[in-house]
Amino acid sequence: MKLTFIGAGNMAEAIVSGIIKKQVTAAADICVTDISEDRLMHFFMKYGVSNSGDNAFAVEQSDVVVLSVKPQIFPEVWPEIEAALKPDALVISIMAGIPSETIAGEKPIRVVRVMPNTPSLVGEGAAGIAAGKRATDADLQVAEKLMGAVGITKVVEEEELHAITALSGSGPAYVFYLLEGMLEAADQMGLEKEVARELALATVIGATKLMQETGEAADALRKKVTSKGGTTETAINTMEKKGVKDAIVAALFAAQARSKELANG
Ligand SMILES: NC(=O)c1ccc[n+]([C@@H]2O[C@H](COP(=O)([O-])OP(=O)(O)OC[C@H]3O[C@@H](n4cnc5c(N)ncnc54)[C@H](OP(=O)(O)O)[C@@H]3O)[C@@H](O)[C@H]2O)c1
Structure with missing residues (x-):
């Protein structure tokens, strides 16, 4: 399973560090993208993952794409990512507040949403996970495995993510x-x-x-x-x-x- 994180920020780092430590995914199968050369170099040096400044290029090779940019960046990055997705790729979004239907649009894209929290940075996170319309149980399991490396997870309905945001997100x-x-x-x-x-x-x-x-x-x-x-x-x-x-x-x-x-x- 080739995994790409779009946005090599704090939350992506928490998850990457956790999944490598818990051997959920090998570093060789992980790629991170960012606009910051420093962040890309940091991930390469610290975790041995591959990196790219080109979102579309990284997405083309990926089975799972994790959207870990700030929500306001989403409209800017999504068109090139969407165009580069493999037909059977799974999209996992940790972006707060963007519904799965906004991400998938009219396309048959499988989306799982995650609402994590900052204690994930020390492996003590609490995350709500919800399947978008087309996501399967196997897709939910992928998200649970990733987030389970940095804390506890609970599968909920997507509408409940608003309450989860209020409870454990904030x-x-x-x-x-x-x-x-x-x-x-x-x-x-x-x-x-x-x-x-x-x-x-x-x-x-x-x-x-x-x-x-x-x-x-x-x-x-x-x-x-x-x-x-x-x-x-x-x-x-x-x-x-x-x-x-x-x-x-x-x-x-x-x-x-x-x-x-x-x-x-
Ligand atoms: N932190 C939390 O407690 C928390 C809780 C729940 C959900 N979330 C969600 O998690 C997501 C990530 O949060 P975070 O705290 O990790 O944010 P962050 O540290 O700002 O990480 C986002 C990264 O994306 C980079 N970026 C900006 N434009 C990009 C582009 N066009 N292509 C690729 N990368 C780009 C940013 O670079 P620059 O900094 O140079 O712009 C930054 O390194 C957010 O959507 C947030 O809603 C966070």
Whole structure:
């Protein structure tokens, strides 16, 4: 299976690094394209993959083409890629917000869409995967194998990718925002920055692991650590009064709506 990534950016690098490390695809079968000579050289030197500054040339030799450019670049690159696709090539798009039907148009092109997130860069990603109209189960499996090298994957309906974008696509930013607040308070309380950072990070990782390993619901675990009249109860009551949970729910709905708007141009 010859694989080409159109756009040798951060997300392409996460996936290329993961699939080589997990031996999903050999470096010899991977090609990356980019407009930046530096990026092309970086991929060649670090991963031993082939590279090209010519999208059409790379696509002509490929069984799977991964669209990993920014969505706004898509209209510019697609005509030459589409014209160069092998008749049975699979197109996997990790571009946010561009529907499979916009990619395939009237052509019988098989498209699978993926909504990854940035923890893929450290092998801890969470990706939603959806089949376009003509994609087969085997095509979905190809995408699952690629993305499985950098994290967990869930197959969903394409329409659900808007919710996935709001949940796990944008999700890392919510966690960073929570950490910003925790660290701002720790700083104001006079804690040393490095000490606070390590404790806050271990707290988020530990709490998540606890929820994952016990299989318990978030509210059940929260109630377990909230004793009556204690510090945690005081903190949670303050958050409730300030409408923190309502704000989070509203934020995810806003992100989902924005994703739909972007998809509709
Ligand atoms: N990062 C995320 O958290 C995340 C999450 C979900 C989905 N995605 C999606 O993943 C995709 C890639 O994101 P990214 O963060 O990896 O972006 P990125 O780092 O900007 O990578 C895109 C690469 O494509 C290159 N490029 C520009 N024009 C090109 C052309 N005509 N032909 C070939 N390559 C070209 C860019 O070069 P220049 O920089 O020189 O322009 C850049 O190196 C996006 O569509 C995004 O929506 C990202």
